[in-house]
Amino acid sequence: MQSLWPEIILLTTALTVFIYDFIKIPSSRLVLFWLAVIGLLFSLGSFFLSLPAARFFPDLYVIDPLALIFKTLFILIGLIVLLINYDYFALQVRRNEGEFYFLLLVSIFGLVLAVSSPNLLVIYLGIELASLTSYLMAGWRKSELVSQEAA
Numbered sequence: 001m002q003s004l005w006p007e008i009i010l011l012t013t014a015l016t017v018f019i020y021d022f023i024k025i026p027s028s029r030l031v032l033f034w035l036a037v038i039g040l041l042f043s044l045g046s047f048f049l050s051l052p053a054a055r056f057f058p059d060l061y062v063i064d065p066l067a068l069i070f071k072t073l074f075i076l077i078g079l080i081v082l083l084i085n086y087d088y089f090a091l092q093v094r095r096n097e098g099e100f101y102f103l104l105l106v107s108i109f110g111l112v113l114a115v116s117s118p119n120l121l122v123i124y125l126g127i128e129l130a131s132l133t134s135y136l137m138a139g140w141r142k143s144e145l146v147s148q149e150a151a
Contacts, residue, residue, distance in 0.1 A: 062116060
């Protein structure tokens with residue numbers, strides 16, 4: 001169970017961002033941003049606590065060194081995307097940031113899920129989870145003509 005901490009932390013962070021944005025507690029872009037960044041950093045840090053090789057759910061989910069490398073890569077890329085988009089949100093968007101952070105975290109979770117599976121069905125589910133959220137992010141800014149065309 002200790003090897004599943006990165007995935008659990010990532011999914012919990014995504015759901016926390018979603019609920020925080022949905023409830024509309026005085027929604028501050030800084031709180032949502034730092035919640036997503038800290039969740040990704042905790043998920044990245046929990047790789048050092050995970051076992052080098054483990055199998056879960058009768059061979060539906062396997063953690064091996066190659067999967068850990070790709071999981072680390074995906075989470076680092078997600079962290080870079082968050083850091084780059086912070087200024088973009090401050091200058092241009094100014095609304096619906098929680099939706100973007102939620103979709104990005106779920107997309108990363110889908111990639112992490114697809115990497116750790118030797119089963120074709122779970123790989124398909126992970127890729128679909130990542131691709132559907134990517135489609136939603138492409139059409140996320142409804143007021144922009146290019147975003148409407150992408151959606």
